[in-house]
Amino acid sequence: MGTDGGALQLTLGDRAALAVEAYRAGVTDPFTDVVVEITPLLWHVVRAQNVPRDVAEDVVQGVWLAFVRNAGTLRDPQGALKWLLVTARRAAWEAVRRLRTDEHRSTELPETEPMSLEPGPEDEVLTSERDRALWRNVQALPERCQEILRVMAFADRPSYRLIAESTGMSVTSVGATRGRCLEKLRTLLASDEGWASHA
Amino acid sequence: MRENFEDEPLLADIARVFRTVDPVPDGLTEMSLFAVTVEQLRAEMVELENVETPELAARAHDAEEREIVRTGTITFACEPVTVMINLSESPTGTMCVDGWVAPPAQYRVELYQPGSRLAIDSDAEGSFMLLDVPEGPSCLALRRADGEGPTVCTPVIEL
Structure with a gap:
């Protein structure tokens, strides 16, 4: 262990x-x-809340702006990461709600198109069959599982409980919920040729 | 037939796929840092108000309200400081920002943009010139070299 071992062990939080x-x-x-x-x-x-990409850019910048405005008065700095994640998720909901309202106003026709089963551009950017299989099967998961696995995949390990909580899971159910979602995904992958043959 | 994977490699695969399919947009981090920097400047400094813009120019903090400023003179003021900036195109096609500050004194002039900061000292009369300024959202901060008087910043303008 070097002298900077302590610094390396600091979590994102x-x-x-x-x-x-x-x-x-x-x-x-x-x-x-x-x-x-x-x-x-x-x-x-x-x-993960289905906010369109261009709107999501504004939402993320808005979260940082709100954070810097609140940095002086944030009661517990240890809660900073959680504050950011929870604020981002709420701002995303708010953005989706606003978009739906706008859509409602701007069109009389119901525009709920059925989910496309055609291969999307995702299949073009994913170059390996294994990744395409993984993407297919992640999308086949319930939305809640998709959100949890997506956010957890980008969490740093030491902060993972905190990050999981910010997606709305209780402290006690974090491990179990993640486990259940991964289990569902593994079951789907096991019966997918594209995954199995490239594993 | 089910293999007993560890969680970590699978989560790493999931992260890689999301990174490929839905990458973080180029410049989002720079834009976020810029928003933070401007907010810091505004908290620390007196914000100048835009008092006069040519037809083509406009100012706004909201992205959708911003207009592209190509050439012309913009005046900002907040008692007792007035800043005029003049935008022009250099012969090589890049943007040139020259300006004057009143009351006359030497100022440290900083131009903040996403991912960059240009700094220059004005002359003793408060006049300055920034060459080869990239396009994009910009914020100008001016501090008197002698430390007297307020430090000021302009609203974000889209150059």
């Missing part, structure tokens, strides 16, 4: 808390690092 403390003291570099590190996680939290 710890780093976010330290960044807030530093920010309050007028030091902004750790804050910049945290924005760089957490922005992809926020992106996936927001997109």
Whole structure:
């Protein structure tokens, strides 16, 4: 173990808390690092709520803006990461709600198209059959499982409980819910030729 | 037939697939940092108000309200400071921002944009020029070199 072993063990939540403390003291570099590190996680939290990409960009920037406005008064810096994730998820819901209202106003015709079963552009960007199989089967999961696995896939391991909680799971059900979703996915994958033959 | 995978490799596969299918847009991190920086500037400084823009120019904090500014003069003011900036195209096609600050003094002029910051000192009369300025949302901050008076920043303008 080197002398920086301690620093390496800081969780994302710890780093976010330290960044807030530093920010309050007028030091902004750790804050910049945290924005760089957490922005992809926020992106996936927001997109998991089916927010269109262009709207999701505004939502993520809005979350950071709200965060910096609140950084001075956030009661518990240790709660900074959770605050970000919960705010992102709520802002995503709000964006979806607003889009639905706008759609309602702008068109008289019901535009609920059935889910397309045609291969989408996703099949073109995924180059291996194994990845295409994984994508197919992730999409076949219940929406809630898709959200949980997506967000968990981008969580850093030490903060995983906290990140899971921010998707609305209770502390006690985090492990079980994730396990159940992964189990469902494995069952689907096991019967998918594309996955099995490239495993 | 079911294999007993560990969770980690499967989660790593899921992350890779999402990263490919739905990548974080280029520039989102820079835009987020820019939003944070501007917010910091506004919290620390006196924000100037836009008092005069040519027809083609407009200011707004909301992306949808922003208009592209190509050329012309914009004036910002907040007692006792007035800043005029003039946008023009250099012979090589890049943007040139020259301006004046009143009351006259030497100022440290900083131009913040997503992913970059240009800094220059004005002359003793408060006049300055920034060459080769990239297009995009921008915010100008001005501090008097002698530390006197308020530090000021402009609203975000789309250059």
